[in-house]
Amino acid sequence: NAGVTQTPKFRILKIGQSMTLQCTQDMNHNYMYWYRQDPGMGLKLIYYSVGAGITDKGEVPNGYNVSRSTTEDFPLRLELAAPSQTSVYFCASSFSYEQYFGPGTRLTVT
């Protein structure tokens, strides 16, 4: 199993640009999550999904959108990127109590 994979690993965006962060898991987990981590801080939940077709907001959803058309994929869309979205983004999935995290995407908005 590859576990949770994320692409790209790094990205630099200009203010106002858009992009999609990809997340795929091959463990057939129902639950998937997107977190962001600012320097020196803990992770904050952006969006989560309990299954294909079902998503819900987390703690910091503004400026982001998600979709979940399949069990495996949970892309995160940034529209009109802002410097405040400079962060490391982690995707995770779970079946029950244990969340499995991907390696992260480091995003810089300048």
Next chain:
Amino acid sequence: DAKTTQPNSMESNEEEPVHLPCNHSTISGTDYIHWYRQLPSQGPEYVIHGLTSNVNNRMASLAIAEDRKSSTLILHRATLRDAAVYYCILRPIIQGAQKLVFGQGTRLTINP
């Protein structure tokens, strides 16, 4: 959400035991205590969790106070690879999505 309090940083020596404390005085009877750790430049990884009784697994032990207002993660014999940020997180006993709330954690440094 019930909050946890952890020291910002701790230091220990290789091959010695490490006790990482966590206070959660407002824990409810339906909260599990979870520990995750984050190695440098990686995503967090699950370490252990418990409800009332002490728990052991291959990575660590979790000691839970009788009143559940505090807990301690124990690494029995630290290695350099255990240098990480350790997060103590409370999670309600509910079915469904487990929305973890991460604090700032404890940064553990291991000296060779």
